[in-house]
Every structure is written in C-alpha cells, then in structure tokens.
Amino acid sequence: MxxxxxxxxxxxxxxxxxxxxxxxxxxxxxxxxxxxxxxxxxxxxxxxxxxxxxxxxxxxxxxxxxxxxxxxxxxxxxxxxxxxxxxxxxxxxxxxxxxTDRRTAATSVLAARHLARPDSRRMLLLGSGRVATALAEAYAASFPLTEIAIWSPRAANAGALARRLAAHGVPAHAVARPEPAGFDIIAAATLSAMPLVHGADLSPGTHLDLVGAYRRDLREVDGAAVARALVVVDTYAGGLNEAGDVVQAIAEGHITREHVAAELAELCRGVHPGRTDPAQVTLFKSVGWAxxxxxxxxxxxxx
Structure with missing residues (x-):
C-alpha cells in the first residue's frame, strides 16, 4: 500500500x-x-x-x-x-x-472561476492557518492578483503567513482589521462564531468565498451579506444542513431556502450561469464534500 x-x-x-x-x-x-x-x-x-x-x-x-x-x-x-x-x-x-487543504482551496478556485470577476486583483484573506495558506497559493496561481491582504485574530500569525507567502513571490501583507471595502475577492477560513464581514460594507462586484464555518453555530458573514449576494453552495445537502452562514441567515429571516441559487455541480454542468453582472455580489459557501x-x-x- x-x-x-x-x-x-x-x-x-x-x-x-x-x-x-x-x-x-x-x-x-x-x-x-x-x-x-x-x-x-x-x-x-x-x-x-x-x-x-x-x-x-x-x-x-x-x-x-x-x-x-x-x-x-x-x-x-x-x-x-x-x-x-x-x-x-x-x-x-x-x-x-x-x-483537505489542497482540495478545499482548489474547490474554492473552481467556484470562483464561475463567480468571481476574471480580472480580480485585490484579495482579502481572513485566517492564517493551513487552509488560508492553500487559499492564498491557489488564488495567486489562478487570478491576476496584485495584493493579498491577510487578517487573523492573532496578528502575529497573519504577519508570519504574509512573510512566508511574500518570500515565494505572492504579493501578501498583513492588515490590522478585516475591512472588506474595495476588495474583489474575500476568502475566509476561520472558526469564527461571530460575523467578520457585514453586508453593508461590501463593494459592488465582490466575491465572497466562505470556507471556515462548517457547523451551524459558526459564521463568517452576517445575514445581510448573504441576502445581498448570489449564493452558491458546494452541495445542497451540506450547505442547507451544516453551513452556519446560510442556516443562520435563513433562521433570522434574511433569506429563504430559495435564495440559494445553485450548488457547485450545477455550475460545472452549465445548468446555472454563475455571475452574470460585473457589479453582482457573489458568495460561495463550502462545508466540504467527500x-x-x-x-x-x-x-x-x-x-
């Protein structure tokens, strides 16, 4: 073996x-x-x-x-x-x-090919662990990024990750606050139970890639962000049962089940077109599929 x-x-x-x-x-x-x-x-x-x-x-x-x-x-x-x-x-x-790290990041980029603007250049990365590292590498290899701003609850970890990535030619630097305005892509890989990104702060055209909230009691964005976005999940079964960002937004009345527009398989099969407007806010929520x-x-x- x-x-x-x-x-x-x-x-x-x-x-x-x-x-x-x-x-x-x-x-x-x-x-x-x-x-x-x-x-x-x-x-x-x-x-x-x-x-x-x-x-x-x-x-x-x-x-x-x-x-x-x-x-x-x-x-x-x-x-x-x-x-x-x-x-x-x-x-x-x-x-x-x-x-897990590599397939998670690659799945995010697969979804982003349908949901993010192809000319996306500025990325905000929330988190500094292994999945965040893989996300930075995968996005940098797939989009014409000129900036990856990294925020972490532990500032020292964000700085350390930024230095490691920069040493390999990835345009990364640490930031003190997770301020989303002006970013083309926001990727989150944290275990946060409280929203880090709020819908009111998002710029038109932003793509949200939410990786971390794999349980119903976790979330990385508020209900307003979910309501504002075209929402795609990795699978309906996982997204509607386990994804805290989606489940809590439904429970709070921000959206209904029908607001979840597609699962990733439907984008890959051409059943759903994904992004249709450069100004559209899009959201991909993954909890992981075997x-x-x-x-x-x-x-x-x-x-």
Whole structure:
C-alpha cells in the first residue's frame, strides 16, 4: 500500500490538475453521503467522510480541535484511506490534512472561476492557518492578483503567513482589521462564531468565498451579506444542513431556502450561469464534500 506524506501529496496535486479533477467529479458525481459528525471534548468534532465511485472507495477521518491554537497545534488533523472499490484492497494511506487543504482551496478556485470577476486583483484573506495558506497559493496561481491582504485574530500569525507567502513571490501583507471595502475577492477560513464581514460594507462586484464555518453555530458573514449576494453552495445537502452562514441567515429571516441559487455541480454542468453582472455580489459557501477528497486521492495515486 502506498503511503503519501504532505510533501508528496503537494507535489502530486498541482493546482491546474487538481481543479480539473474536482470539476470532473462535481460534473459527473459520486456516492458521498452527508458526513458523520460526533462531538469531542473542548468543542471538538470527529468527522467521518466516505465516498465511492465505480473504481475507488475512500474514507477520511478528521479531528477538528478549535482549542489547538494555544497549544501550537493545527486545528485539524486527518487521514485518508483510499481502496479499490471492487476488491476492497487498500490502495493508499494519505496525509488527510494536506489532502483537505489542497482540495478545499482548489474547490474554492473552481467556484470562483464561475463567480468571481476574471480580472480580480485585490484579495482579502481572513485566517492564517493551513487552509488560508492553500487559499492564498491557489488564488495567486489562478487570478491576476496584485495584493493579498491577510487578517487573523492573532496578528502575529497573519504577519508570519504574509512573510512566508511574500518570500515565494505572492504579493501578501498583513492588515490590522478585516475591512472588506474595495476588495474583489474575500476568502475566509476561520472558526469564527461571530460575523467578520457585514453586508453593508461590501463593494459592488465582490466575491465572497466562505470556507471556515462548517457547523451551524459558526459564521463568517452576517445575514445581510448573504441576502445581498448570489449564493452558491458546494452541495445542497451540506450547505442547507451544516453551513452556519446560510442556516443562520435563513433562521433570522434574511433569506429563504430559495435564495440559494445553485450548488457547485450545477455550475460545472452549465445548468446555472454563475455571475452574470460585473457589479453582482457573489458568495460561495463550502462545508466540504467527500467527493472532493476522493477525486484528489485518486489523482494523487495516479502519479
């Protein structure tokens, strides 16, 4: 059985190939039930995410531990087991953290190709962890960005990430406040329970990419921002059941279920056009779909 660590996974999942693999699995589909979630101590969560297609099956085991920051540990630890769907033989054991980071960022960029303006140059990044790092790298490789402004609840972490990215030629710098006005793309990868971005502060044409609020009690934008935007979710099942930004906006009366215009598969299949006006505010909300992990794992083991 193949064992792939995070360095090998990063090398085997370049952004263009990964984005294309994700586009294909969103277009064609696979069997991927809503993930199983189990509470852990200190507001942690254990997630089990299975998926299967005609050739492969896989399952990701994820521990999300919000209290790990002060411990100097990542908030997310994960492992992925890929198997032959016909024989059941294990194919590979992959570092689930790197797999998750890259497929999450690539899914965001896939959605942004339909929802963000192609000439987007200024990006505000909220968060400074591994997913935020992957988002910065993926967007910089896919859009003509001239600026990535990074904000984090821990200012030192934002500064450290900005320096690491700048050292690799990414135009990043840290900012003291998450002020959204004037940015073309706002990507959020935090575990915030309170809105960081408010609808009244958004500039026309902004694309919101919301990654962090994977539970109903978390949110990164207020209900007014959701109401103002064309809203697309990664999947209806996940977005309408787990996405705090969407679920809370509905509960507060800012929107109804019908305000969620599409899921990402419909954009990839051409069923929904995505952005239709340069001045439109758009919003992509992802909570993670097991099909993304399956596609990424299969691609990583083809090399």
């Amino acid at each position: 193949l064992h792939l660590d995070k360095t090998e996974i990063a090398a085997r999942l370049p952004w263009p190939a990964l984005i294309e693999a994700l586009r294909e699995i969103f277009r064609t589909g696979c069997e991927a039930p809503l993930r199983h979630a189990h509470p852990l101590p200190e507001s942690g969560t254990l997630l089990l995410m299975p998926a299967t297609n005609a050739t492969h099956s896989g399952v990701k085991i994820v521990h999300v531990s919000p209290g790990n920051g002060p411990r100097g540990l990542p908030a997310v630890h994960a492992a992925y087991l890929l198997s032959n769907a016909v024989t059941g033989e294990p194919v590979a054991l992959l570092d689930g953290g790197e797999l 099909g993304e992990d399956l596609a990424a794992a299969i691609l990583a083991t083809r090399a």
